[in-house]
Each structure stands twice: as structure tokens, then as C-alpha cells.
């Protein structure tokens with residue numbers, strides 16, 4: 001096959017890909033039209049029956065074109081997830097017109113290429129407006145800038161599939177004067193990044209934020225005795241590696257490329273599926289529509305009598321409220337007492353939640369609502385791809 005033939009074929013592929021983008025943009029515009037109807041008629045954003053019918057039809061049609069069901073399902077689950085999340089964001093903007101201005105000043109940990117920056121871009125890609133990014137060197141600085149009005153939102157990593165909960169953030173939430181107004185998950189692909197021509201065998205020092213050290217502990221054990229230096233963010237770890245011979249940093253390949261570091265080893269995390277969940281905080285809480293899946297997060301300190309925690313949790317069960325997270329942390333100033341961080345799959349505006357919170361008073365010293373927000377973890381509809 002001559003180069004001309006190859007170039008012609010690639011030209012045809014470029015044409016088709018451009019046509020696909022035009023159609024996807026058109027589809028998104030129409031989806032925005034559907035959400036106007038749902039707002040006017042108070043309909044749930046998610047219509048899973050419609051999604052299932054759509055996928056089954058597309059899989060059948062795909063098969064007649066020689067496209068396997070797994071491929072068609074994957075492509076359209078991605079399209080549907082984007083459509084639903086955009087619709088939810090539009091609905092929330094409609095409900096909170098003042099909260100979401102045309103400019104979003106957002107604080108997050110680190111700088112260019114940090115995982116927090118990637119998560120920030122993902123979350124605000126569905127929220128139109130000018131994004132002003134403010135990189136910070138600590139979690140306290142992130143919330144501090146939100147509290148004093150220097151930022152509209154703060155993005156904080158709160159848990160990871162390899163290293164679990166990020167306790168520093170849970171402890172911060174006990175006193176920070178902010179509300180959780182959103183969440184976003186982002187995959188985290190840790191790489192070992194070093195100056196060009198650095199061999200793994202030459203390394204004497206590794207720089208990283210505590211989270212990557214925890215998430216890549218097994219890989220690091222296999223490297224033997226190397227000096228580990230903890231940094232306040234991935235961005236600062238990269239700068240340290242850049243300026244230290246025979247050293248490396250843990251971060252994303254993109255972050256390394258941004259500063260001139262090369263990947264000398266990838267896929268370092270203990271879990272192959274390594275994702276971090278971030279919360280988005282603001283000074284004021286948002287109203288959350290009952291037309292979308294919602295979470296409510298709270299902190300509670302149970303009373304000291306035996307069984308108080310069990311009694312408190314039973315209240316949620318009696319009101320048919322599903323808990324999706326329960327985390328205990330030492331109470332500030334009283335390390336032998338615990339406070340419990342709870343994520344409910346519920347809307348604070350629901351009467352069931354209000355009744356449960358009222359009954360909770362009998363078994364708790366205090367309950368503090370951290371926020372009610374749109375759940376971004378979408379459960380894809382299950383369709384037969386056989």
C-alpha cells in the first residue's frame with residue numbers, strides 16, 4: 001500500500017471523526033432542550049427506561065452493521081453519562097442562579113498537572129463560565145480562601161480507592177466554615193517521573209505528596225531502600241525531582257511533561273483501578289433539586305451511653321435512608337471520643353431526612369450538616385451485551 005493510499009484513508013477517517021463531533025455537539029444541544037422540558041414539568045432528569053430502550057435499539061442496529069454490543073454499549077454509556085451530568089448541572093444552575101456566577105474562582109491543591117487540577121477541569125467543564133484557578137499548598141489554605149471570599153469554590157480530595165479516606169480533610173471539615181456543594185471522581189494514574197536519561201537503578205530519593213506514597217506503597221517497597229521526602233503537593237514534588245539528581249517524583253504523566261520530567265515507570269498504584277473522590281466546597285449551601293440523585297453529608301457526635309451509635313444508625317434505617325459512607329474521626333480536644341462523618345443517599349429537603357434528623361437529637365451531642373449536593377457517581381443502566 002502506497003503512502004498516498006494511507007493518507008487518503010486517514011483523510012477519510014479525519015472527515016468521519018469531524019462529522020461525529022458535529023453530531024455529538026448537536027446531540028448535547030438537544031439534550032439541553034429536553035432538560036428545559038423536565039424543569040417545566042418537574043420530571044426526573046434520569047429516565048433509565050428510556051436509556052435502556054435506546055441502548056437495546058442501538059446494540060441491535062450496531063450488530064446489523066458489524067459492531068459488537070460491548071463496543072456500542074461502551075460508546076453510548078459515555079454519551080449518556082455526559083448527557084445526564086450536563087442536564088443535572090443545568091438544572092442546578094437554574095435552581096441556584098446567584099450561586100453559579102459567570103466566573104468561578106476555584107482553589108485546589110498544587111498547580112499545573114496536579115490531579116486536583118484535572119478533577120477541577122472535569123467538574124467545571126459541565127458548568128459554563130470563566131474558570132480562575134488558584135493553586136494552594138495545603139488543604140487549610142484551600143478552605144481559608146473560600147471562607148474569606150478570595151475564592152468561590154474549593155476542591156478537596158476526600159477519599160481514594162487505594163489509600164482510603166483522607167483523614168486530614170475529614171478533620172478540616174469539622175471546623176471549616178464551608179458547605180459541600182458538589183463532588184467529582186477522577187482516575188489517578190501514578191507514574192514515576194525523573195529527569196531525562198535517569199535509570200530506575202540510579203535513584204536514591206523519591207519526592208511525593210503523602211497520598212501517592214500511600215497509594216503506591218507496594219511498588220515503593222519493591223524499590224528497596226530509597227529516601228522518601230514528603231511534599232505538600234504533587235507539583236512541589238515534581239519541582240524537587242527536577243532540581244535533584246538521581247531522584248524521581250510520583251505524579252501524572254501530564255504533570256511530568258509540563259515540567260520536563262519523563263515517565264520511567266507507570267501504573268504504580270496498589271489498586272489497578274485507582275480513583276480519587278473530591279468534594280467541592282463553597283461558603284453557602286446550594287439548593288438541590290429533587291429531580292436528581294443527591295447526597296447529604298453530615299458530622300455527628302453520639303452521646304456517651306452504650307449503643308448510641310447503633311441507635312442513631314437505626315434511625316436512618318427506619319426512615320429508609322441509605323448510608324453510603326460512615327467514617328469515624330477523633331473529636332477535636334477529646335481524642336478518646338469520636339465523631340462520625342456520614343454520607344446519606346438523600347436530599348436534605350426530603351421530609352424523611354428532616355424527621356430522621358429530628359429523632360437523631362435523642363442519641364447525639366450534635367449533628368452538623370456539611371452539605372447537600374448533586375451525586376456525580378452515576379449508575380449506568382445494565383443492558384445485555386451478549
Ligand SMILES: O=C(O)C(=O)C[C@]1(C(=O)O)C=C[C@@H](O)C=C1
Pocket residue numbers: 031034035045046047048050051054079080083084087
Ligand atoms: O430522553 C430523555 O429523557 C433525555 O433526557 C435524553 C437522555 C439522552 O441523553 O439520551 C438523557 C438522560 C435520560 O436519562 C435519558 C436520555
